Amino acid sequence: MSYHKPEAKTVQDLKDLAQKLRIHSINSTQASKSGHPTSCASLAEIMSVLFFQQLRLNVKHPRDPSSDRLILSKGHAAPILYAAWAETGLFSVEDLKNLRKIDSDLEGHPTPRLNFIDVGTGSLGQGVAVGAGMAYVGKNFDKADYRTYVIVGDGESAEGSVWESLHFAGYYNLDNLCVIFDVNRLGQSEATSLQHKMEVYRDRLESFGFNALVVDGHDIDELCKAFHCAANTKSKPTAIIAKTFKGKDFPNIEDLDNWHGKPLGDQADKVIKHLQGLMVNPNVKLAPKKVGKTGLAPEVDINNVKLCAPPNYKLGDSVATRLAYGTALAKIAADNDRVIALDGDTKNSTFSDKLKNAFPERHIECFIAEQNLVGVAIGAACRRRTVAFVSTFATFFTRAYDQIRMGAISQTNVNFVGSHCGCSIGEDGPSQMGLEDIAMFRTIPGSTIFYPSDAVSTERAVELAANTKGVCFIRTSRPNTCVIYNNDEPFTIGRGKVVRQKPSDEVLLIGAGITLYECLAAADQLEKDCITVRVIDPFTVKPLDVDLIVEHGKQCGGRVVVVEDHYQQGGLGEAVLSALAEQRNFVVKHLFVPTVPRSGPPAVLIDMFGISARNVVLAVNAILKK
Amino acid sequence: MSYHKPEAKTVQDLKDLAQKLRIHSINSTQASKSGHPTSCASLAEIMSVLFFQQLRLNVKHPRDPSSDRLILSKGHAAPILYAAWAETGLFSVEDLKNLRKIDSDLEGHPTPRLNFIDVGTGSLGQGVAVGAGMAYVGKNFDKADYRTYVIVGDGESAEGSVWESLHFAGYYNLDNLCVIFDVNRLGQSEATSLQHKMEVYRDRLESFGFNALVVDGHDIDELCKAFHCAANTKSKPTAIIAKTFKGKDFPNIEDLDNWHGKPLGDQADKVIKHLQGLMVNPNVKLAPKKVGKTGLAPEVDINNVKLCAPPNYKLGDSVATRLAYGTALAKIAADNDRVIALDGDTKNSTFSDKLKNAFPERHIECFIAEQNLVGVAIGAACRRRTVAFVSTFATFFTRAYDQIRMGAISQTNVNFVGSHCGCSIGEDGPSQMGLEDIAMFRTIPGSTIFYPSDAVSTERAVELAANTKGVCFIRTSRPNTCVIYNNDEPFTIGRGKVVRQKPSDEVLLIGAGITLYECLAAADQLEKDCITVRVIDPFTVKPLDVDLIVEHGKQCGGRVVVVEDHYQQGGLGEAVLSALAEQRNFVVKHLFVPTVPRSGPPAVLIDMFGISARNVVLAVNAILKK
Secondary structure, three states, X not given: OOOOOOOHHHXXXXXXXXXXXXHHHHHHHHHHOOOOHHHHXXXXXXXXXXXXXXXXXXXXXXXXXXXXXXXXXXXHHHHHHHHHHHHHOOOOHHHHHHOOOOOOOOOOOOOOOOOOOOOOOOOOOXXXXXXXXXXXXXXXXXXXXXXXXXXXXXXXXXXXXXXXHHHHHHHOOOOOEEEEEEEOOEOOOOEOOOOOOHHHHHHHHHHOOOEEEEEEOOOHHHHHHHHHHHHOOOOOOEEEEEEOOOOOOOOOOOOOOOOOOOXXXXXXXXXXXXXXXXXXXXXXXXXXXXXOOOOOOOOOOOOOXXXXXXXXXXXXXXXXXXXXXXXXXXXXXXXXXXXXXXXXXXXXXXXXXXXXXXXXXXXXXXXXXXXXXXXXXXXHHHHHOOEEEEEEEHHHXXXXXXXXXXXXXXXXXXXXXXXXXXXXXXXXXXXXXXXOHHHXXXXXOOOEEEOOOOHHXXXXXXXXXHOOOOOEEEEOOOOEEEOOOOOOOOOOOOOOEEEEOOOOOOEEEEEOOHHHHHHHHHHHHHHHOOOOEEEEEOOEEEOOOHHHHHHHHHHOOOEEEEEEEEEOOOOHHHHHHHHOOOOOOOEEEEEEEOOOOOOOOHHHHHHHOOOOHHHHHHHHHHHOOO | OOOOOOOHHHHHHHHHHHHHHHHHHHHHHHHHOOOOHHHHHOOHHHHHHHHHHHOEEOOOOOOOOOOOEEEEOOHHHHHHHHHHHHHHOOOOHHHHHHOOOOOOOOOOOOOOOOOOOOOOOOOOOOHHHHHHHHHHHHHHOOOOOOOEEEEEEOOHHHOHHHHHHHHHHHHOOOOOEEEEEEEOOEOOOOEOXXXXXXXXXXXXXXXXXXXXXXXXXXXXXXXXXXXXXXXOOOOOOEEEEEEOOOOOOOOOOOOOOOOOOOOOHHHHHHHHHHHHHHOOOOOOOXXXXXXXXXXXXXOOOOOOOOOOOOOOOOOOOEEEHHHHHHHHHHHHHHHOOOEEEEEOOOHHHHOOHHHHHHOHHHEEEOOOOHHHHHHHHHHHHHHHOOEEEEEEEHHHHHHHHHHHHHHHHOOOOOEEEEEXXXXXXXXXXXXXXXXXXXXXXXXXXXXXXXXXXXXXXXXXXXXXXXXXXXXXXEEOOOOEEEOOOOOOOOOOOOOOEEEEOOOOOOEEEEEOOHHHHHHHHHHHHHHHOOOOEEEEEOOEEEOOOHHHHHHHHHHOOOEEEEEEEEEOOOOHHHHHHHHOOOOOOOEEEEEEXXXXXXXXXXXXXXXXXXXXXXXXXXXXXXXXXX
């Protein structure tokens, strides 16, 4: 498509509007007495062109699935994003003065408490992954015309996560993605390492598979032309590398150090007067483009996702829960064509390849780049376009803890599945063992944590996770475990199962995954010595079935032994302790992996590190004296 | 320096030695019935040339500070690394058959349990950061001749952390660093995204500031020449991009899918026979180069680091603990010239800039790239060359959780300092609030966690951390807090302080940071209603002063209230619950931040999210009924 320059009047209006956005950013940060007006100023022309020349928006329904997406990865420039939306008419310009106030959703950094925000930003370097996820869905699943724009700060482009995502976007030819780099030269505490070396940015982006355009980020014409080029470049994403100045058009502030994250204070009036003097029409008012009539995103129903067939095992079968995960994943994918899986080159270990084998187009290989893996999933799940399951080794999710944390702020519904938990993986050694994954996912606000112990409960965990709001985590194990539930056994979030009991029980044992079986084996051994114990499978660690534990714990004299293939801190044991915190007359022995394990056979390791049936027997004998 | 080709005899010996290393790798993984022989095979010529042509080693003392460093970032190729060291004579070739056995330190992935390993690898993409840290120290602090080599797999080069580190190495002109990319085309579950696109690797590496050399990774001549070029290239690090084949020289296995992480099984004998057939001298024996007599690393003493002057505050002064951190950091840096600080462009918020102002050359700016920040620190602290303090916002350490986790496996002594903890940071909002940092650092085996509440205790925490083995974490707060300790108050790891007590106390309150002051304010209010409570400042959350809490808790009727500016899971509250797990007759009320906070004034937020003095008073009144 050939390019027609916008008319001079349009260009002048966009210039004026950029100054208006600068003024709003100053006023709102003056009102809040905090915030980042200089980081907004470098973006003013970019925002003006984006909102009033490029983005096709549905201002009445900002999350219209057919509208263009914009992610402000440099979330600290929130004031200018809010200002642009106010100028579209979504809410009143007066509201901007409520920035950062306790009763306003115009927070310091954007969150989806606002109806025009898809994901929380503010921890840097995460926006490109989210945008790439949206673009992947737009191109491959929605097959719709909407485009995705991401604004990245030059400071945050030092984050490796950004380069993971750029590579992903280049590899998958996401030509519906446009990443704008706001190269304003200055970081928080000093200049960025690359300052204004625009050619270095260009070389890097080209080598990562982008159509890379270097522009003057304060020139409306150049920006319009670059966005046009982006929209008309096929089979490659575009990067617009904008040379800008922090605090642009703020006299005695522009391009100077020590103005990061500071309102202008007593300089504000003077600066605003200067900006007004630069405007031709101080009352300029523009409207964004509307969503077109064609190329719309299809309607999607991701409610009530079901296993297409119930679990099909025999009691006593020996099946790894990670394998049952793969089986269940393929089953829910057969039920709903918006179920997708993402993996980081571990699909033949996590068994997410079972979905790939059945529905190859719905498996997104993200290679060994877990931060991008998680970010793409969060993007793919935005606006309820997909039900996303992300899998890798449980411990490798530590790589994406910040993304998962931000996922909670983003109100994401992504499901995480971590295999190879605990020292029971054996010979590969401690670098591959998930021993802190429960602790990590428990800290995520609103998360649900499944720790199924057999294949039947694993399949139900997958089905439940698909329909549960918030972050879900399913912890799967490497070794085979025995099927102990009937195929029609019902499972509910927050409800555990008593898997062994007698009226004479003196101690309550709680285990999950491989330690549930160690508890059962210990119970067998103890019974030979005429000690009977009760055993609970919690099914979900969060929420934990507090009532069940309290009730059965009391029946066992308040004696509880918790055994887990996890470090002491933040896992099942401390979850139980939290549940019992306000109960007097309980005593808890906690068996856990006490230190960095080593390579060796699984059975040897679980005994050496204190979580085998033998250790449980010792703990029961010790607690009986309490 | 002009290049002289090695003699034909030497080349043939190196070729033979490469085959010998392949055979060792097959034999050891056959014995262990697990492991990654094909990932070793692609590296055989590289290892042969490195060990017997390049590296200057002290085989008797592998951690000689003057010897060259080698980091095998693709840790799953451990068998060939072990084989190479066995061939140097460090230990017997027979030992290789103990690979992955429970009583051998030849684990599945390398750990520093072996005296020739500096850091644990196996979680991918971390080696370059560590190597860059070593190289930075070698060039800038040791000013010594040793060189650092890092071997990176092509699969793991998808990790963004790798690109953070490459940028760092390029930016700081680390010409004593050589990164070898083993581009063997195949990942675990499918081909890598770039396969054998050698020119893409070259473009990327050049754009990241490297001298980039593409070579045939199985050609001894080319490798020797490339290493020579690397050693003689000034002001730039070198990348040797080696085109290789996974399973090289293994007939019917080379370059084929589905051979990742599998011993050769019944193919082994045939393959070994084939390899032997390729050798001219099956008994080839070579020796590595020795460490030279000049350019040695200086002796360094990092024991007994002290504040150069004691804390100097007045009781009642109002000082943020983050500021006291900066003050103390500069003081220990004045005491010992091996104290260094690293930051991720937050130095004017964490106050690590106080060290920079005093000793600019000892502050390493790592820009916004936390994974590399942590990795560089771990590298810098290896072989006890420096005492490294790493600072950023507490919550941004989640970005480097995997690096910190591997740091524990690496037995690192790095000190982490996280500022801006909790919702008490206020208007910036939840993305900037550390609310899971204690949980994260508590899971690190052997970690020590300081949570000082005033400036005096913060300075002592810094001094103690500098001298403490293992990972240390110091949590600092943004708001000013009152100085409550005398300048000569002694502090000890694992010992808390009773900061308020009366014989009539009915409830024990435990708080830290800003919540300690909320506890004290609550105590004042309660006293007006004739309820007296005891208050403990734990000082360290890990180890926690269990005896003190049990003793004083008992004196308060077993009633404990814990208040923390952190999520429920894994923090101070659950640490207290773990400490009291085996005590009957305790009841604990835990006040914590229950959900994602929002932007607002600190005082409003801590009340809204349930951790203010008012909330403590309510909790005390409630627990008195228990």
